[in-house]
Amino acid sequence: MSxxxxxxxxxxxxxxxxxxxxxxxxxxxxxxxxxxxxxxxSLEVAKQVSKELTAKMKGKRAKRFSDLSxxxxxxxxxxxxxIISPETPxxxxxxxxxxxxxxxxxxxxxxxVFLFLGINGTGKTTTIAKFAYILKKKxxxxxxAASDTFRSGAQEQLKIHAEKVGVxxxxxxxxxxxxxxxxxxxxxxxxxxxxxxxxxxxxxxxVNRDLMEEMKKIIRVSNPxxxxxxxxxLAGNDATSQAKDFSKDITLNGIILSKMDADARGGAxxxxxxxxxxxxxxxxxxxxxxxxxxxxxxKEFIANILK
Numbered sequence: 001m002s003x004x005x006x007x008x009x010x011x012x013x014x015x016x017x018x019x020x021x022x023x024x025x026x027x028x029x030x031x032x033x034x035x036x037x038x039x040x041x042s043l044e045v046a047k048q049v050s051k052e053l054t055a056k057m058k059g060k061r062a063k064r065f066s067d068l069s070x071x072x073x074x075x076x077x078x079x080x081x082x083i084i085s086p087e088t089p090x091x092x093x094x095x096x097x098x099x100x101x102x103x104x105x106x107x108x109x110x111x112x113v114f115l116f117l118g119i120n121g122t123g124k125t126t127t128i129a130k131f132a133y134i135l136k137k138k139x140x141x142x143x144x145a146a147s148d149t150f151r152s153g154a155q156e157q158l159k160i161h162a163e164k165v166g167v168x169x170x171x172x173x174x175x176x177x178x179x180x181x182x183x184x185x186x187x188x189x190x191x192x193x194x195x196x197x198x199x200x201x202x203x204x205x206x207v208n209r210d211l212m213e214e215m216k217k218i219i220r221v222s223n224p225x226x227x228x229x230x231x232x233x234l235a236g237n238d239a240t241s242q243a244k245d246f247s248k249d250i251t252l253n254g255i256i257l258s259k260m261d262a263d264a265r266g267g268a269x270x271x272x273x274x275x276x277x278x279x280x281x282x283x284x285x286x287x288x289x290x291x292x293x294x295x296x297x298x299k300e301f302i303a304n305i306l307k
Contacts, residue, residue, distance in 0.1 A: 002039075002266030002305075003039055003265050004035075004036075004039040004041075004305060005304065005305050007039060011035050012069040012072070013069070015031070016067045016068065020067065028072060029053050029054050029057070029072075032049075032050065032076070033047065036049060039266060039267035040237050040240075040267035042271040042274075042275065045270060045271045045275075048083070048274075049079055052079045053072070053075055053079060056075040056079070057071060073307075080270060081298050083270060084274070084298045085273070086273060087278050089280060093135075093295070095112070097138065097140070111143070111190065111195055112195065112226070113224040114196065114228060115199040115219065115222060115224035116198065117227065117246070118246075119204065119242060122203070122230045122235075122258055123232065124201075125148070126161070126285075127256055127283075128144065128161070128200050130290050130293035131293060132144060132161070132167050132198055133165045133293075135195075136165055136166055140195045140196055141196070142198060143170060143188055143189040143194045143196070144167055144185070144198050145169075145170055145185030145197060145198065145200065146158045146170065146171035147172075147182045147199050147201050147202075147218060148203075149172055149173070149176050150202040154200070154202070155174070159171065164290075165290065170185035170188050178202065178218055179222065182199045182218055183221050183222065199218070199222060206246045206250075215250065216249075225253075227251060227254075228282065229252050229254075229255045229256070229279075230258055231255060231268075232258055232259055233260045236265060236267075239257070239268040240268050240272050240275050243276050247276040247279055252276065252279045253279070255282065256281070256283045256293075257283075257284050258285035259285055260284040260285055261285070280296075281296045282296060
């Protein structure tokens with residue numbers, strides 16, 4: 001259980017003793033805002049939640065509720081779900097499966113290309129292996145592109161994953177052109193009628209201009225259908241900042257939060273979609289095994305925190 005969920009449980013027990021009146025509503029909303037901030041929800045989002053929560057609670061008749069511990073979750077749930085829900089949800093698994101069964105030969109000849117990026121240490125390569133594992137289990141043919149030609153051991157790490165998962169990998173020499181490796185992987189996938197290409201890239205910070213220009217080159221060459229950012233849930237507010245910074249330079253189609261099973265707080269997830277102006281969270285990494293990559297549901301996540 002994240003400290004956010006524990007904090008919410010304690011908070012609701014406390015406000016259950018509050019009489020429902022304007023003064024106590026204001027007090028409870030402030031305490032809820034502070035709880036969110038202390039658990040890595042950004043200040044901007046926490047303020048937005050408290051503003052909307054105050055407006056909704058003041059406009060409702062108190063007799064509907066026995067105490068504030070019933071009143072707050074009802075309205076907070078709707079506000080939080082709205083904040084973390086993208087305007088256009090994406091179910092990439094369904095998209096891939098639908099494409100695989102398409103009758104058009106032109107569609108079948110072109111694999112869907114997924115490009116993964118993020119800073120060092122987020123678990124990007126392991127997340128790619130998990131994604132490939134899920135697709136392989138569904139009968140989807142996958143090719144991995146080892147386009148991290150910079151970090152020592154990166155290609156060997158991905159090769160080990162590819163062998164364990166049972167998918168093809170295309171790699172190059174260290175120091176070679178990362179974009180060329182991605183291009184070769186896509187060409188191989190087309191020739192072998194594979195369904196999906198997943199491109200691994202070197203870890204980089206969004207503020208590093210040279211590395212971001214290299215990333216833009218990989219994107220130009222590979223023309224990915226989906227560009228996915230992997231962030232570490234343990235990074236807290238830094239995870240939100242990373243997502244925001246990358247989204248300024250790169251058109252992101254989705255975000256994956258890794259290490260959610262070890263997340264000490266849990267609030268960063270609430271801020272990320274808001275900070276990136278609607279980029280959806282696609283999956284959560286929930287463990288060390290290949291199967292531990294779960295589709296993200298805003299409703300389930302918020303219901304779990306507020307129940």
